[in-house]
Amino acid sequence: MSERIAWNEFIIGAIIRIAxxxxxxxxxxxxxxxxxxxxPALNEVAPDNFLGTRxxxxxxLYGMMPLFLGSLLVTVTAxxxxxxxxxxxxxxxxxxxxxWAREILKxxxxxxxxxxxxxxxxxxxxxxxxFLRETLQLPTGLTAFTGALxxxxxxxxxxxxxxxxxxxxxxxxxxxxxxxxxxTRWETIWRVSVPAARTGIxxxxxxxxxxxxxxxxxxxxxxxxxxxxxxxxGSLFLPVRTMTATIAAEMGEVAAGSVHYHVLFFIGIxxxxxxxxxxxxxxxxxxxxxxxxxxx
Amino acid sequence: xxxYAQQRLGFIALGAVTLVVVIPxxxxxxxxxxxxxxxxxxxxxxxxxxxxxxxxxxxxxxxGTILLTLGVAxxxxxxxxxxxxxLSEYARDxxxxxxxRxxxxxxxxxxxxxxxxxGLGLFVLFFGLGVSILAGxxxxxxxxxxxxxxxxxxxxxxxxxxxxxxxxxxGGTRWQGIRKIILxxxxxxxxxxxxxxxxxxAGETAPILFTVAAFYLPRLPQSVFDQTMALPYxxxxxxxQVPGMPLQIQYGTALVLMTLTLSLNLTAxxxxxxxxxxxxx
Amino acid sequence: MPEPKIRIENLSYAYAxxxxxxxxxxxxxxxxxTVFFGPAGGGKTTLLRLINRLNDLTDGTAMTGRILLDGxxxxxxxxxxxxxxxxxxxxxxxxxxxxxxxxxxxxxxPRLAGVRDARRLAPIVERSLRQAALWDxxxxxxxxxxxxxxxxxxxxxxxxxxxxxxxxxxxxxxxxSGLDPLSTGKVEAALQELKKTYTIIIIPHSxxxxxxxxxxxxxxxxxxxxxxxxxxxxxxxxxxxxxEDYVTGRFG
Numbered sequence: 028m029s030e031r032i033a034w035n036e037f038i039i040g041a042i043i044r045i046a047x048x049x050x051x052x053x054x055x056x057x058x059x060x061x062x063x064x065x066x067p068a069l070n071e072v073a074p075d076n077f078l079g080t081r082x083x084x085x086x087x088l089y090g091m092m093p094l095f096l097g098s099l100l101v102t103v104t105a106x107x108x109x110x111x112x113x114x115x116x117x118x119x120x121x122x123x124x125x126x127w128a129r130e131i132l133k134x135x136x137x138x139x140x141x142x143x144x145x146x147x148x149x150x151x152x153x154x155x156x157x158f159l160r161e162t163l164q165l166p167t168g169l170t171a172f173t174g175a176l177x178x179x180x181x182x183x184x185x186x187x188x189x190x191x192x193x194x195x196x197x198x199x200x201x202x203x204x205x206x207x208x209x210x211t212r213w214e215t216i217w218r219v220s221v222p223a224a225r226t227g228i229x230x231x232x233x234x235x236x237x238x239x240x241x242x243x244x245x246x247x248x249x250x251x252x253x254x255x256x257x258x259x260x261g262s263l264f265l266p267v268r269t270m271t272a273t274i275a276a277e278m279g280e281v282a283a284g285s286v287h288y289h290v291l292f293f294i295g296i297x298x299x300x301x302x303x304x305x306x307x308x309x310x311x312x313x314x315x316x317x318x319x320x321x322x323x
Numbered sequence: 324x325x326x327y328a329q330q331r332l333g334f335i336a337l338g339a340v341t342l343v344v345v346i347p348x349x350x351x352x353x354x355x356x357x358x359x360x361x362x363x364x365x366x367x368x369x370x371x372x373x374x375x376x377x378x379x380x381x382x383x384x385x386x387g388t389i390l391l392t393l394g395v396a397x398x399x400x401x402x403x404x405x406x407x408x409x410l411s412e413y414a415r416d417x418x419x420x421x422x423x424r425x426x427x428x429x430x431x432x433x434x435x436x437x438x439x440x441x442g443l444g445l446f447v448l449f450f451g452l453g454v455s456i457l458a459g460x461x462x463x464x465x466x467x468x469x470x471x472x473x474x475x476x477x478x479x480x481x482x483x484x485x486x487x488x489x490x491x492x493x494g495g496t497r498w499q500g501i502r503k504i505i506l507x508x509x510x511x512x513x514x515x516x517x518x519x520x521x522x523x524x525a526g527e528t529a530p531i532l533f534t535v536a537a538f539y540l541p542r543l544p545q546s547v548f549d550q551t552m553a554l555p556y557x558x559x560x561x562x563x564q565v566p567g568m569p570l571q572i573q574y575g576t577a578l579v580l581m582t583l584t585l586s587l588n589l590t591a592x593x594x595x596x597x598x599x600x601x602x603x604x
Numbered sequence: 605m606p607e608p609k610i611r612i613e614n615l616s617y618a619y620a621x622x623x624x625x626x627x628x629x630x631x632x633x634x635x636x637x638t639v640f641f642g643p644a645g646g647g648k649t650t651l652l653r654l655i656n657r658l659n660d661l662t663d664g665t666a667m668t669g670r671i672l673l674d675g676x677x678x679x680x681x682x683x684x685x686x687x688x689x690x691x692x693x694x695x696x697x698x699x700x701x702x703x704x705x706x707x708x709x710x711x712x713x714p715r716l717a718g719v720r721d722a723r724r725l726a727p728i729v730e731r732s733l734r735q736a737a738l739w740d741x742x743x744x745x746x747x748x749x750x751x752x753x754x755x756x757x758x759x760x761x762x763x764x765x766x767x768x769x770x771x772x773x774x775x776x777x778x779x780x781s782g783l784d785p786l787s788t789g790k791v792e793a794a795l796q797e798l799k800k801t802y803t804i805i806i807i808p809h810s811x812x813x814x815x816x817x818x819x820x821x822x823x824x825x826x827x828x829x830x831x832x833x834x835x836x837x838x839x840x841x842x843x844x845x846x847x848e849d850y851v852t853g854r855f856g
Contacts, residue, residue: 039498043413046405047423050472053465054426057433057441064444115340123334124341132345134592139348141588143526145555146577149562150351153570183344213330234432241434243529244555248563271436271529278440278533283448295440299433306432310425415663485700492658493713494690494769503716508703 061299065292072290082254082268084277084287093254094294097171097267098240100257101250104175105182105239106232112179113186113235114221114228120187121194122216140184148248151177156249163264169251171267177245182235189234193227194220230312237305241298243271252276270294352585355577362575371541376561377568379541381576386543387456387551388525388583391535394460394547395467395524400517402464403471407513410472411479412487412501431469435529438466442534457547459535466530467520474516478509511598515591522587526580528555538564554580607675609634609773609803610655615669617650619662624650628669628829632773636819637795637804639835641811642850646824648807652775655805656692657685673773690717693766697778699758701750706742709750709761713769728768736764737794756787763794773803781809792817811851815839823847 069077072089079090120132155177156168197220205215221228251266254273274291281287370380406427414420442462452458482505490500506513536556544551558576561568608631617625625647632638640648653659655671657678670677678688690713702709710729711719719725729746733739738760742753750761759779766774776795780788795804795817808814814821818835823844831844842848 036496036498040413043405043409046402047409047414049402050406050430050468051423051426053468054429056445057437057465060441060444060449061437064440112340112344115337116344119334119337119341123337132341135345135348137592138352138585138588141522141526141584142351143528143555143580143584145526145528145558146355146581147351149558149573149577150354152562153573154354180344180347187344211326211330213333214326237432241432241436243434243436244559248559271434274436274440275529275532278443292440292444295437298437302432302434302437303429306429307425310428314424314428485696485698486702488658488661488696489700489702490712491661492656492689492694492696493716493765494686495713495716496686499716503712504702 058299061292061296065289065294065296068286068289068293071286080256082273084281084290087286089286089290091270091294091297093256094268094270094273095297096257097250097254098269098271100171100262100267101175101178101246101269102236102239104172104263105178106235108175108179109182109186109235110232113183113231114190116183117187117190117194118216118221121191122212122220136184136187139180144181144242144244145248147177147181148245151245151249165264167251167266169249169266170264171250171257172263174246174250174267174269175239175263177249178239178242181242181245182238185238186231186235189231190224190228193224193231196227197223226312230309233305233309237302237309240305241271241302243275247272247275270298352581355574355581358571359574359576359578362571363578367572367575368579372539373541376539376557376565377572381552381554381557381579383540383543384552384554384557384576385579387535387537387553388555388580390456390544390551391459391463391531391553392521392525394456395464396517396521398461398464399467399471399520399524403468403517403520404475404513406468406472407475407479408501408506411476412497412505427469427472430465431473433466435466435527436532438462438530439532439534441465442530447534453548454533454535454537454550455548456535456544456551459531459553460547462530462534463524463527466527467524470520470523471516474519475509475513478512478516479505481512482508511594515595518587518591518594522584522591525587526555526584528559531556554583606634608632609674610805611670611672611675612651613670613672615651615654615667615671617647617654617659617665617667619650619659619665621664624827625654626827630822630829630832632803632805633820634803635799635801637799637806637817639814639818639821640805640807640824641814641821642824642830645826647827648824649777651824652694652777652805652807655773655775656689656694657683658689658694660685686716690769691771692773692775693769693771695759695763695766695774695776695779697781699755699762699782701753701758701761704750705747706750706753706761707746709765710768712765717769732764732768733761735767735794735798736760737790738764754787756783756790759783759787760791760794763791767798771802773805774798776804776806778807778809780813788813811839811853823850825850 076089077091079088080092081088081090082093116136120129124132151173156173158168159165159170159173160168201219201223202215205219206212210218246269250269250272252268252272253266254268257267274294277287278291281291367380368385369382371382373379410420410423414423439462442458446452446458446461447454486504487500490504531553535551535553537550537552538560540550540552554576558573558580561576562573610632612628612630615625615628628651640651642648659665667679671679673692702712707729710732711725714725714728730739733742738757741757750758753761763779780791783791795806798804806817808817815835820832821835821838822832823830823838825846831838831842831847838847839851842851
């Protein structure tokens with residue numbers, strides 16, 4: 028009978044270990060597959076073509092600069108919008124709002140994370156883009172800015188939650204010390220609590236960047252998808268094309284194994300590598316936070 | 324200016340910014356409900372699309388999404404919960420364990436379109452599953468894995484260590500302790516995590532673009548190797564690819580999809596709240 | 605002197621690089637209450653947990669020496685650890701009822717060992733609860749949640765839970781530290797009954813308690829065993845200056 032238990036224990040232990048190890052396997056598998064399918068592009072496309080400014084796959088022009096800069100423009104704008112909104116909201120919810128308001132606000136902000144991105148993209152197309160076109164007198168509402176605005180809101184639930192936890196982790200003694208020296212609560216928030224929470228806030232920014240960089244459907248639906256170089260600040264209010272949207276829009280129409288196919292996988296490698304680095308940078312903070320009990 | 328007047332102004336400004344965050348959320352939800360409600364009818368929910376999707380219902384898309392989500396559950400729950408049990412109950416703090424944790428964080432951060440590429444390359448082409456429910460479920464399952472693992476591990480770790488010690492002291496093996504005490508106690512948290520993972524899978528579009536989704540397929544799928552329509556992809560298609568699409572059908576589809584994910588979200592939140600109150604420790 | 609139930613030979617133990625026990629040699633006689641006492645951090649709890657291998661759950665440990673139970677090395681590779689822990693029960697400083705009812709708590713160990721038949725479990729429940737002096741207080745509500753009991757009752761439930769496995773040795777780590785005097789009295793009285801059948805090792809929560817219940821006593825200080833003799837002698841005429849200082853309350 029105890030023989031049997033020992034056997035059970037051994038087999039179950041083995042199964043559970045395999046489940047645990049499989050995650051590493053998946054990451055490696057994904058990366059290896061992207062490499063295998065994407066690296067041939069480096070042989071098939073000349074470097075100056077790759078680094079060029081024109082993306083016309085039909086004419087074998089694979090200049091990635093417009094796509095890369097498009098992603099960069101949308102992501103940076105989204106973070107610049109989300110950051111003040113996210114931190115102010117976190118501060119308000121954590122430090123200012125009365126209990127009842129907190130109970131309403133927190134779930135409401137989290138609801139946003141439960142809306143599929145394609146629904147937000149749809150809303151962006153049908154409501155936000157026409158609205159921006161008319162208010163800002165633009166030729167089209169499908170612009171980098173429209174995408175960035177929605178991406179900013181999509182980054183908010185994570186950003187608010189991480190920033191709030193960071194504020195929560197600031198020792199009460201810091202605040203008490205500041206208050207005891209005659210600082211107002213307002214001064215305490217901005218001169219003590221927020222600076223002390225900066226690591227957490229930095230994590231929030233990193234996660235937001237990763238999220239915005241990788242988002243596909245929203246940018247595909249609302250940024251207009253014109254692969255042109257965003258050279259001036261005015262480009263913000265013109266259509267752009269991001270790396271993710273390019274894959275989504277073109278992969279369905281290419282032949283497996285063609286140059287275009289390899290190039291799209293190569294863009295996948297770039298996205299994988301970029302988000303990998305970003306998450307690597309944010310990892311220590313995420314792990315620490317998880318140890319304290321709670322990232323969702 | 325008086326410092327306390329400054330504080331009062333500051334607080335008001337913060338409240339105003341919070342409203343700027345919250346009001347658009349309500350606007351989006353309200354807009355989709357208000358515009359979409361009119362489209363909802365028996366025929367819309369349970370009928371086949373007709374006239375190039377410009378009329379009729381969205382049943383194949385609803386069924387497709389449900390099937391995909393079930394497929395994800397089938398693959399992701401055993402691996403996810405198993406992985407969480409490994410990390411919380413078996414793994415020691417070694418370089419290798421840290422590598423696993425890092426892998427999970429990175430899986431969570433990989434863009435969904437990259438999962439789509441991977442699914443296309445591995446499942447559709449390499450394994451020859453073709454564009455199918457199976458290929459899509461597997462792709463979405465790997466994407467969902469980190470969500471389920473993280474939430475489950477957290478739930479397992481929340482169970483007091485002492486229970487493990489007591490189990491051992493009474494002659495229980497590690498797995499007996501997990502099965503009889505730890506897992507039952509962590510179950511509510513695990514279920515919450517699983518729901519959150521599944522709702523993410525149900526709402527995703529990019530990973531299924533090249534792995535499952537049928538543009539227009541007015542019949543129910545016949546097997547797991549069949550293509551299928553799915554709600555998120557359907558919404559993308561009818562709002563961008565089909566000229567002359569009645570706006571109401573688009574809104575109706577958006578409403579159905581949003582209702583599905585938000586109700587899952589609500590279930591998870593309520594479950595968590597309910598069990599947190601009844602917890603015995 | 606009869607054969608010792610437990611023999612500890614040249615035992616040294618370290619975890620996380622800290623020496624917790626240094627070269628301990630000690631015999632534990634059967635059917636007596638042996639008390640491990642001394643100031644906190646002396647290694648008493650560590651030694652107690654080594655006797656039923658609960659330290660196996662901890663990483664990064666190093667042990668030399670042997671612990672023999674009935675003459676057999678419990679750290680020998682062939683040892684069935686689950687079986688060992690059934691023979692050597694453990695009660696912790698804080699009452700730790702498992703989630704579930706009183707009955708489920710008591711039957712947890714036997715059920716793991718394969719006893720599932722309710723007719724066989726019922727007498728085990730009654731015997732264990734009687735031995736732990738809890739039966740009369742809970743006989744009418746065996747299916748009530750265990751955590752609804754008072755702290756003192758919970759601790760006796762934990763003792764009953766260990767007794768359900770009919771262990772040969774019972775280890776208790778400050779079992780009365782969180783209890784009121786009345787509950788403490790009940791636990792101590794129960795132990796006096798139990799020693800007729802079991803070998804008991806207990807870490808008391810005070811010198812007074814140690815003196816009250818010890819048949820034998822071992823004094824630990826800074827990871828060393830200072831002296832071990834029958835309780836009557838060690839508390840009245842300690843041989844070592846350090847034992848005397850501690851017993852008379854000059855430190856600790």
